[in-house]
Amino acid sequence: MQLDLSDEQELLRRTFADLFAVESSPERVRAAEPLGFDAALWKQLAEAGLFGIRVPAALGGENAGLLEASLVADEGGRRLVSGPMLEAIVAARLLAAFDCEAARSLLPLLLDGSGIVTIAFRDFEVEPCQLVPGGAIADAVIGITGRSVVLLRRDVRLMDSPRNLGSSPIAHWDSRECPREDLGRGLDSIRIFQAVLEEWKVLAAAALAGLGREALEIAGRYSCEREQFGRPIGSFQGVAHPLAESVSEVEGARWLTRKAIWSLSVAAPNAAALVSMSLLAASDAATRAVARALHTHGGYGLSLDYDIQLYHRRAKAIALPFGDPQILLGEIADRTWPRRKAAPIALPDVGAPDIDFGLGADAEAFAEMATDFFEENLDDELRAHAHFAWEGHHPGFQRKLADAGLLFPSWPREYGGQGRSRYELYALYRVMREFGWTTFAISTTYYPAMSLLEFGSEALKQEVLPRVTRGDAIICLGYSEPGSGSDVAAAQTRAVRDGKDWLINGQKMFTSGAERAQYVFLLTRTDPQARKHDGLTMFLVPLDLPGIEIQAVHTLSDERTNLTYYNDVRVPDRYRVGEVNGGWTVVAYALELEHGGGYPHEQADLLQGAVEWAQAKLLGGVPAIELPRVRERLARAAMHAEIAEVLGARALFATAEGRKDSAIGPMARIYSADRFIEDSADLMDLCAPDSLLQGRPGGQQRGAAAVEFRYRLSTACAIYGGTTEIMKSIVAQTALGMPRSRS
Numbered sequence: 001m002q003l004d005l006s007d008e009q010e011l012l013r014r015t016f017a018d019l020f021a022v023e024s025s026p027e028r029v030r031a032a033e034p035l036g037f038d039a040a041l042w043k044q045l046a047e048a049g050l051f052g053i054r055v056p057a058a059l060g061g062e063n064a065g066l067l068e069a070s071l072v073a074d075e076g077g078r079r080l081v082s083g084p085m086l087e088a089i090v091a092a093r094l095l096a097a098f099d100c101e102a103a104r105s106l107l108p109l110l111l112d113g114s115g116i117v118t119i120a121f122r123d124f125e126v127e128p129c130q131l132v133p134g135g136a137i138a139d140a141v142i143g144i145t146g147r148s149v150v151l152l153r154r155d156v157r158l159m160d161s162p163r164n165l166g167s168s169p170i171a172h173w174d175s176r177e178c179p180r181e182d183l184g185r186g187l188d189s190i191r192i193f194q195a196v197l198e199e200w201k202v203l204a205a206a207a208l209a210g211l212g213r214e215a216l217e218i219a220g221r222y223s224c225e226r227e228q229f230g231r232p233i234g235s236f237q238g239v240a241h242p243l244a245e246s247v248s249e250v251e252g253a254r255w256l257t258r259k260a261i262w263s264l265s266v267a268a269p270n271a272a273a274l275v276s277m278s279l280l281a282a283s284d285a286a287t288r289a290v291a292r293a294l295h296t297h298g299g300y301g302l303s304l305d306y307d308i309q310l311y312h313r314r315a316k317a318i319a320l321p322f323g324d325p326q327i328l329l330g331e332i333a334d335r336t337w338p339r340r341k342a343a344p345i346a347l348p349d350v351g352a353p354d355i356d357f358g359l360g361a362d363a364e365a366f367a368e369m370a371t372d373f374f375e376e377n378l379d380d381e382l383r384a385h386a387h388f389a390w391e392g393h394h395p396g397f398q399r400k401l402a403d404a405g406l407l408f409p410s411w412p413r414e415y416g417g418q419g420r421s422r423y424e425l426y427a428l429y430r431v432m433r434e435f436g437w438t439t440f441a442i443s444t445t446y447y448p449a450m451s452l453l454e455f456g457s458e459a460l461k462q463e464v465l466p467r468v469t470r471g472d473a474i475i476c477l478g479y480s481e482p483g484s485g486s487d488v489a490a491a492q493t494r495a496v497r498d499g500k501d502w503l504i505n506g507q508k509m510f511t512s513g514a515e516r517a518q519y520v521f522l523l524t525r526t527d528p529q530a531r532k533h534d535g536l537t538m539f540l541v542p543l544d545l546p547g548i549e550i551q552a553v554h555t556l557s558d559e560r561t562n563l564t565y566y567n568d569v570r571v572p573d574r575y576r577v578g579e580v581n582g583g584w585t586v587v588a589y590a591l592e593l594e595h596g597g598g599y600p601h602e603q604a605d606l607l608q609g610a611v612e613w614a615q616a617k618l619l620g621g622v623p624a625i626e627l628p629r630v631r632e633r634l635a636r637a638a639m640h641a642e643i644a645e646v647l648g649a650r651a652l653f654a655t656a657e658g659r660k661d662s663a664i665g666p667m668a669r670i671y672s673a674d675r676f677i678e679d680s681a682d683l684m685d686l687c688a689p690d691s692l693l694q695g696r697p698g699g700q701q702r703g704a705a706a707v708e709f710r711y712r713l714s715t716a717c718a719i720y721g722g723t724t725e726i727m728k729s730i731v732a733q734t735a736l737g738m739p740r741s742r743s
Helices: 007-023 026-032 039-047 066-078 085-097 101-111 187-225 237-265 271-296 298-302 308-322 327-336 361-377 380-385 395-403 422-434 440-455 458-469 583-595 600-616 628-656 664-686 703-718 724-735
Strands: 117-119 129-132 140-145 148-153 171-174 180-185 475-478 494-498 501-509 519-525 536-542 548-554 560-572
Touching: 007 039, 007 066, 026 308, 066 085, 066 187, 066 237, 085 101, 085 117, 085 140, 085 187, 101 148, 101 180, 117 187, 140 187, 148 187, 180 187, 187 237, 187 271, 187 308, 237 271, 237 628, 237 664, 237 724, 271 298, 271 308, 271 327, 271 628, 298 308, 327 628, 361 422, 395 440, 422 628, 440 458, 440 475, 440 519, 440 536, 440 583, 494 519, 501 519, 501 536, 519 583, 536 560, 536 583, 600 628, 600 664, 600 703, 628 664, 664 703, 664 724
Parallel strands: 117 140, 475 519
Antiparallel strands: 129 171, 140 148, 148 180, 494 501, 501 560, 519 536, 548 560
């Protein structure tokens, strides 16, 4: 996996970011209205070689890849470039693809900025007169009519741009009144046009992501300046949390767009679907982002004197010339679940993007080894025992995993691991989930064990870690308390020095797995007089010590958690992890490990259950999967699952490569949990009344029963490891620079 931009790509991005910041400032954008075209900026873009960025060098272009073009589009979206920049880029691409006099003569004029060429999205044979982006200032428009790609020349009567939402230079072009030349005839020519239209979708998605992110940053800055009730408004969760939700959505759309480009470069089976998903996701995310950003400004956001209204109007102006973005749901469905005799989709050559969303050869080889192990060792008895949560833990199989090197393979070799990468660990967990085997005991043990490696004494490491790596011990988490919940720093469980030992008294809530674990990673308060975060100390407490009581708490999602009581539990000091009163540093390290990733696998399982139902269920005499309303709702859930996965991949990459960005993991959690709740409710409705029936407890269901189970599970995913409200406060503060909105 490699998600960093190359030095050349970063230089390109910065170059255009600097150019747009100066030459497409809010003042310049306003000055270009109402037509929405800045001729001086257009000339500068031509001089910078932008319009030929996707044109071969032999024809005077830059021969760059689609990722490079998308980086410029992203920055252009941020600065609301006044002119049909995206359409000109793809028009140049089209002219370069056709070997005819009209194309050869017009391309140099487009590249040097002396001629403006744009595109029309709909077949002129079906819609002879249509609104064309940039049509008010274009010298020519490229479109299709029947089985031909045509070039329409400007008619002298086409001079005015109708008043429009984005103050952009759109205009009606009537193909019946314009001089026309054929660029190419036949299916091959049409496929060239269609492939370039896919490029436009990617560029538009990138521009919308850039626009949405900038609008949110404007709102974040305003929230720091504007005060009400004696506090910056950004410190109120009602302001901070919607913006955090939106920045997670916008970043999801941005990274989905980059994954679409990579998928095209490797000819992935889902590449075409990802292109349609990227534009719809970016359109939806930008629309919500600008609405929330304007709302943050209150009444001032409505004023034309404030820049945020420019973003509110332009968010629609980028995507809507294509038509209703929701049409893309049908595209996603057709590209994910093709109908019989569906024509192949024309896709572009995007170049080598220099990013890679794959896990790598080592991870795939490790996954293959793990697959072989599960196929050989997971017998009928173990399959019957399988459960998605702690109830699926099997001590004997845990030891088998350890013997096979599949328990904690990423640990250092000196502590029983193999030093494998985080990518290999992720690949292993993916295999476990495919076989329906729980990762709860393994992953929950992983967080405190890694903390022990980082903060524990050597003696404690030598006592505990060999037991863990052999599969003889697991660790549960003792953070939350009945009165504090996600506010783990408010812990009141007391640890008091008694000679060389500590006496611990208190109670913990949601100590899942305590009935099976050998240790609990316990957060205690050792200095009641200190500030909340400063008086904490962490212990790894053996659960067989006297004075510990475990009381079962059963949940609606077929899992057991626990309420645990500690009554004068005497714990030797050697079980302390980290410094006295330094427990917050230890638990923060463990929480950071836990916060990334989200629930893309559960979302995929939810979708798969609904698809199975739709393929088997007859509605009106036809399979439900054939009905547009069913296909579109499945398509939206599929898009959400893809975004959750790509945000999880970004969080994985950041962790594996040591990138310090505390917002990345929480963004993945926020998006995944929120969409999981939304989609599970919607797919419950879709599969009704069959979705009311429950299957076998523990997550081993199929069809509508899988949807029912994941509906019950989804709400818990907004609570596990700290509620998403905590995550939203973190994202608002770290990604948007807003004031702290939690205690």
